[in-house]
Amino acid sequence: MNEKQDTVAAKSDARYLLSELLDAKVLFSDKKIGRLSDLVIVETGTFPVVKYLVVRRPFGDPSLLIPWEQVKSLEPGRVVIGIDDPKKYERDPAEDAILLRDHILDKKVLDTEDAEVEVVYDIRLVERNGRLFVTEVDTSKAARLRRFGFGPLARLFPGDTETTEDSIISWKYVQPLPTHISSFKGNVKLTVLKETLADIHPVDLADIIEELDHDQRLAVFSSLETDQASDTLEEIEPNVQRDIIASLDIGKVVPLINIMTPGQAADVLSVIPHEDAAEILAALSPDNARKVRAIMEKQEEKVIHYTTQKILKFLPDTTVEYVQNDFPGHARGKDVVMYIYVVDNNDRLLGVVDLKELLRADDKALLSAIMTENVIALNVENTLKEASQEFERYSFRAMPVTDDDNRLIGVIPYRDVMNLTHHFLE
Incomplete structure (x- = not known):
């Protein structure tokens, strides 16, 4: 193959991240039948090939093991399969099967002397000539954010989460895996998690x-x-x-x-x-x-008993730059960090800034210029039931609680009202 042909072939390859494929909807005859739970691989050469898709189904229905050949289309968030009858594929992977999510993610990468190097946070795959190959493991900060559900942060702070060559390890440098590999669940070694x-x-x-x-x-x-x-x-x-x-x-x-x-x-x-x-x-x-x-x-079912004072609170002439530059320090030990509350010298509530607005704002802007002034707040005399109604109506993640003089007494998180087992009785 000459250089031009090689370039054309490379462009035709479809590339995927395991994190973007997992939990994707699996469609059969235009109907969702479950979600992609894992991929079963077989080591046939330099790069393993995906042999089966494990599909997790709702309502306690048995999982499906779908051969790769039955996949009609594959993309982040959506997989279409071309089978005739799902019941024919109701089974679990073989005991000696190697699953990417269950067996590879979160494992330590060891060097030739068995020294711990990094943790596998994501896996890269390439579809070529009708087959799906595992090509690399990703140990980067960006992969770590994706692994734990903070993918958007990798795009907000690209300088801190760049994927470097050192953080991408080709599968050809990964030693052959044992035939009977232990599952991540139920058999965790502390050396895997400690660091x-x-x-x-x-x-x-x-x-x-x-x-x-x-x-x-x-x-x-x-x-x-x-x-x-x-x-x-x-x-x-x-x-x-x-x-x-x-x-x-x-x-x-x-x-x-x-x-x-x-x-x-x-x-x-x-x-x-x-x-x-x-x-x-x-x-x-x-x-x-x-x-x-x-x-x-x-x-007593007053919201005052649910409030926390561990919040982000600043004066109105504070700059966006000041809050952003040491946000981890400001947020350390706080119970509510998604909102910044703006108060005067007497703790009277003037406004609130959503964290997303703070990240978008100009560094030199004052909080008073970007805050929402018409703040929906609870009063110290409000009941837990009234608070739950306000949360349901506005979908806030937390709400400030003020006294009759509009002084900020504390903040009540959503989960402390809506997600607790000791809900008030009707």
């Missing part, structure tokens, strides 16, 4: 911890910093919350609960035995214990 725990979003970390056995849960959870452990505990399923709290010394549990918002703390304590909850409440700071107890016992 990346701090970079994993609490929601994703909660999913991982829920899949582990008891000893592994405690080992992973105990290695977290207090703030991350507290945020992760909020996201974990109630039965796993009980398992973790029951296994920890109260001296380790109290700091986790104490830094939660009252609503989140009440949600966690409501799933553990009454005696344990009472012991933890007695060890909390008096003010926090009073608020949490009021929520749990339903003595």
Whole structure:
């Protein structure tokens, strides 16, 4: 093949990122029958080839194993298959099958001396001559953002998340995988996760911890910093919350609960035995214990018990540049970071700036110039039910709570009203 022919062939290749294909809708006869859960590969040469698609179906229906040859079209978010009857393909991958999502993602890349180098956050594929090949693993910052659901951030801050040559490793440098490879779920080695725990979003970390056995849960959870452990505990399923709290010394549990918002703390304590909850409440700071107890016992259903003061709050003459330049520092330890609240010297609420607007604004602009002045706020006397109605109406992610003089008392997060197990009764 001459140079011109090689160029034409290269242009005809379709290139994909595994992160963009996973969870795509799978269509059969123009109807959605499930979502792409994983890809099964076979190592036939320098580059593995995709042999099957694993399709996860709703309502508890068995998964489908679709041969690659039955794929009519493949694109991010959408896969069309050309089978005659889905029932013929109802089966799970073979025990010795290698799955890209389950077996390769989040694994460490080792050098020739078995030293840990990076973590695989994404996988690159190329469709050529009717076959789909795995060509490279991606360990870049951009891939890490995509892996944990922050893909748009990679586009907002391209300078910090560029994919470099060092972060792309060709599959030909990856040693052949074992025939009976262990699944990521249920068989996590701590060396795989230890150095990346701090970079994993609490929601994703909660999913991982829920899949582990008891000893592994405690080992992973105990290695977290207090703030991350507290945020992760909020996201974990109630039965796993009980398992973790029951296994920890109260001296380790109290700091986790104490830094939660009252609503989140009440949600966690409501799933553990009454005696344990009472012991933890007695060890909390008096003010926090009073608020949490009021929520749990339903003595008062005022939004004031759900507010947090851990928010981003600035004077109106603050510049956008000042907030942006050290946003991680400003946001550290805060419960609400998606809104910036603008107040005067007496804490009277003047306006609010959405984080997206802050990122788009000119560096030299003042917050007073970009803030929304007509702020929809709750009053300290509003009930939890009234707050839920406001959240449903406006779809805010958090709402400020003010007193009769429009002073900002705190902010109530959406999840503390709408996602808790101890909802008020009608």
